Amino acid sequence: MAPEDFAALFATVERTAVHLxxxxAYTPDDPLFLRWLEGQVTPADIAEHENGWAQIVRATVGRGVTMRRVRVVSEPLAPFVRFEYDGAGALNEAAGEQVRWLPRQQAAGLCLPANDFWLLDDRLVRFGYFSGIGDYLGAELTDDPALAEQCGSAFEAVWERATPHKDYRPQ
Structure with missing residues (x-):
């Protein structure tokens, strides 16, 4: 299975899916993001555009899987992260994903991996790789138990410090 095939990947999840x-910055040339920068996009537009992701989340959560996402962010928020914040309620949370935010200043002392990841059922890790400006470079799947344990510990440490989306007020 290709790491980019999220529908197939999430169809295999039985209990938990966590994303750090x-x-x-991500995908700086994303047309929706560029339209958002111009003030032409609402949270509802983001949710509608990303309906494929919402369908994956609803199907996964509908099977009883808990989905959680934490974003470690610099404040004031960078434009792309502000775009993600604007869509998180209408997209991620409305579909059933729990979202939290952790300002980078509050992450001091946490040992975090160098790359974003999904950890599925505490056993399968999907690392995502991006360039310095946020262009997507690819992904890698691993079922290495030591990496899964490290990623799980890192995620739980961040989750405990992070603020739920409904309570987070970015600078």
Whole structure:
């Protein structure tokens, strides 16, 4: 299975799917993001555009899987992260994904991996790789138990410090 095939990947999840995001910039040429920068996009537009992801989340959560996402962010928020914040309620949370935010200043002392990841059922890790400006470079799947344990510990440490989306007010 290709790491990019999210529908197939999430169809295999039985209990938990957690996602740690560590970057301030992703896909800088995304047309929806560029339209958002111009003030032409609402949270509802984001949710509608990303309906494929929402369908994956609803199907996964509908099977009883808990989905959680934490974004470690610099404040004030970078433009792309502000775009993600604007869509998180209408997209991620409305579909059933729990979202939290952790300002980078509050992450001091945490040992975090160098790359974003998904950890599925505490056993399968999907690392995502991006260039310095946020261009997607690819992904890698591993079922290495030591890496899965490290990623799980890192995620739980961040989750405990992070603020739920409904309570987070970015600078």
């Amino acid at each position: 995001e560590l970057r301030d």
